[in-house]
Amino acid sequence: MSRTDLRELLQRYQQGSCTAEEKRIVEDWYHALGHERELHVTPEERETIRQALWNRIAEQTADLEEEPEDRAWFRAPAARWAAAAMLALGLGLGARQLWPVPARQTVGPPATAPTRWVVYPNTSQQVVSIMLPDSSLVQLAPASQLKYPRRFGAKYRPVYLVGKAFFEVRRDTTRPFQVYTAQVLTTVLGTSFSVQAYKGQKDAVVEVKTGRVRVTPRVAANAPPPKALPAPIVVLPNQQAVYSPERQLLARELVAQPVQLKPQSFVFDDRPVTEVLASLEKAYGVHIVYDAKALANCTVTLVLRKQSLYGKLEVLCKTLGASYEEENAQILFHGPGCQGS
Structure with a gap:
């Protein structure tokens, strides 16, 4: 059988229009894929090739949310591997064509590919950049997968993520950018943020670097319907949303290490403590709650250039005999106050 004949047979098989005999031929190819002596590869190499081939097939056929009903047959494992075997053995794809794009290389949909969706799995050990x-730019972490349309529609820009990725979204107020995971939907207009939602991960985490995003809980496909989902929340820079499907709890928190968003000198020479706290608020975009009346007579002389936000707060607290805690993405500063002169 020539490559042209194989290609035509595969097309008829995918369309469900082949004869019973032709179907048997295709499925025989599937079963042949399981015999190492025919493929001359080790079990590890065979499994790697299988996975890579299925990813290639998924790019060309799968639209998990909008797939036509007449393609439901393709979800069957035997049919998937049959098509993969046809591509590998019948069309002569080389192994080097199947490996992931090198780390940090910017990749996008091939210009001539005929499909609506692109499925990109990062099977490497390094972050991969996808345009x-x-x-918009996506930094896809290892053991993660991104699915996105070859062309975004007129109303929305949806992508589907399993794992972890950092997004730098090009601003477009007419078409919100949407990141779907099994647990949450993250909606933005133009910003930078990360989403972490690996398969089997207990909580989904959305961390914002710039701009703002709206995080909405979702019900996983195989999960029982909850009594009531938490309301969506808006997340700002240096904040993160953490959603626990098990507890049906969506919380807003500060990130582990808030970054400085605006320049400040952080050199204070006999300055009011309230001025120090205001500078921290402005620099990190973090709201600090305190008793202004109790701190009205408190002044300090400090240089806080090198410390993190929490390091600066620790120095300030040690100087005053104060303390602080985090609650709902805010800092609650507790000071004993100072006596007036």
């Missing part, structure tokens, strides 16, 4: 159709 989306709207020029």
Whole structure:
């Protein structure tokens, strides 16, 4: 059988229009894939090739949310591997064509590919950069997968994530950018943020670097419907949303290490403590709650250039005999106050 004949047979098989005999031929290819002596590869190499081939097939056929009903047959494992075997053995794809794009290389949909969706799994050990159709940039972590349309529609820019990725979204107020995971939907107009939602992960985490995003809980496909989902929340820079499907709890928190968003000198020479706290608020975009009346007579002389936000707060607390805690993405500062002169 020539490559042209194989290609035509595969097409008919995918369309469900082949004869019973042709179907048997395709499925024989599937079963042949399981015999190492025919493929001349080790079990480890065979499994790697299988996974890579299925990813290639998924790019060309799968639209998990909008797949036509007449393609439901393709979800069957035997049919998937049959098509994969046809591509590998019948069309002569080389192994080097199946490996992931090198780490940090910017990749996008091939210009000539005929499909609506691109499925990109990062099977490497390094972060991979992916350029989306709207020029938004995604840093896809290892053991993660991103699915995105070859062309975004007129109303929305949806992508589907399993694992972890950092997004730098090109601003477009007419088409919100949407990141779907099994647990949450993250909606933005233009910002940078990360989403972490690996398969089997207990909580989903959305961390914002710039701009703002809206995080909405979702019900996983195989999960029982909850009594009531938490309301969506808006997350700002240096904040993160943490959603626990098990507890049906969506919380807003500060990130582990808030970054400085605006320049400040952090050199204070006999300055009011309230001025120090205001500078921290402005620099990190973090709201600090304190008793202004109790701290009205408190002044300090400090240089806080090198410390993190929490390091600066620790120095301030040690100087005053104060303490602080985090609650709902805010800092609650507790000071004993100072006597007036």
